[in-house]
Amino acid sequence: MIDGPDKVTGAGKYADDLALPGMLVGKVLHSPHAHARIRSIDTSASERLPGVYAVVTGQETPVKYGILPVGHDETIFAVDKVRYIGDNVAGVAADSEAIAEEALRLIKADYEVLPAYFDPERSIEAETDLIHDDRPHNIEREYHHHFGNVEEGFAQADYIREDRFDCAEVTHAALEPHSTLARFEPDGSLTVWSSTQVPYYLMKTLASTLQMPEEKVRVIKPLVGGGFGGKSEVIPLELAAAVLARKAGRPVKITYTREEVFYAHRGRPRTIIELRTGITRDGKLTAVEARIIQDGGAYCGYGVVTILYSGQLLNAMYDIPNVKFDGYRVLTNKPACGAMRGHGTVNARFAFEQQLNMI
Structure with missing residues (x-):
């Protein structure tokens, strides 16, 4: 294997190993309800928190996407409605993980809970x-x-x-959780490093959801610590990191916890x-x-x-x-x-x- 020596010696770089100057930590607020309408989201307290550089909700990310043209039914963050426990409600970018977690806590979302279907x-x-x-x-x-x-x-x-x-x-329970690092370049182009099995699908989806020309989007695939199909779709954090990086004007990295990996599924x-x-x-x-x-x-x-x-x-x-x-x-x-x-x-x-x- 060409990449074998780097893997066995620990020299290989996976997405979460990467860092850039001025990089911020991205975090996602997930829905506590399986099925609910979003009545309102108040992000004002989160935006005022020192060390927070960007807060984004579904109102800023309305473009639908999907891995297949016949199934564009997802948005980066929920618009009007959440559809499962763990659905993406908002994202933040901050100086540290602790500040990002506090920023999520300060977001106030009001829901109208709907009947849910599990069977x-x-x-x-x-x-x-x-x-x-x-x-x-x-x-x-x-x-x-x-x-x-x-x-x-x-x-x-x-x-x-x-x-x-x-x-x-x-x-799948791959050893490596989903991780993405996004940076906007001085010329307005976007570079994304992500643990993905489908870099070209990701490039096209980033371009469509962020409404950018495809030639302005570059996706780099580092070593991937297991996929088995679980990284063969565009995962919401890949798009969230890019949206937050654009709003913050700085690189943003999001790495899912194991619990969030199960939400991504x-x-x-x-x-x-x-x-x-x-x-x-x-x-x-x-x-x-x-x-x-x-x-x-x-x-x-x-x-x-x-x-x-x-x-x-x-x-x-x-x-x-x-x-x-x-x-x-x-x-x-x-x-x-x-x-x-x-x-x-x-x-x-x-x-x-x-x-x-x-x-």
Whole structure:
């Protein structure tokens, strides 16, 4: 490995190892509620605190973004509404971590708490208090993959088995937490160092959310201390650091605590799989029917890809003439799920192989 010696000797530099002259500490205020309207945010006391150079809320960052063009439903800081415990409400940049923490404490946010949805099977039945108003029944994305005729296939089967599998949500827990350092250059361009797996996606998202030309944004990827898909989306702190640096006029670094890493999440979604398979006495599979619900959390992220892959690889490696797959990625008031080792396929493949073992 080219970077092996630096890693084993400790000489390698990760994002949180980096420092620049005049660098400030950035911190993010997270929502204490799973689902609530933001009535008001008062940052005046925080702004007056000595050692604080920037305070930013969602009113200053209204541009929506997302890893996929069909799913731009996030903002750097919440605008009008929070959608999970840990959602980003405001950011500060200060001389020290202690001052930044005090600045967060001084921010007064008033909320109107709304009903929250934590179970995707209940969430999909919702008609009011939707997580996103443009997503009826909290269905973020659905995908249907049908070929052949499953009813004819089941009629040809000598044995039909039906099972329900409920696979838990899993997070990556990489050794290195998310960390980003942002600096605006004298010519107005932006340089960002970040623990990311997708520097080009990050560059494009920084440009769109900060409304800058792409050629004015440079992203540098230091060594990454584990990703496994968890750093293959743009994480809010990457954008927050840049916004705070622009307002403060100084470099800003944000490094998440382990608790904040779990807020960022983007891990493997809880997946509920209802699976029906038909087989003949001589072992020929005649039909497969599956209904899969993924708990997508509060935002789209990689949602359309994740639910698509669940269906596309459900019956991989087998000759099955009749397949019916109905997949639903459902919004809940939890941190958004995303890519993780196998990206939507693992739970579906697990269920299918387990059912074959049972047969």
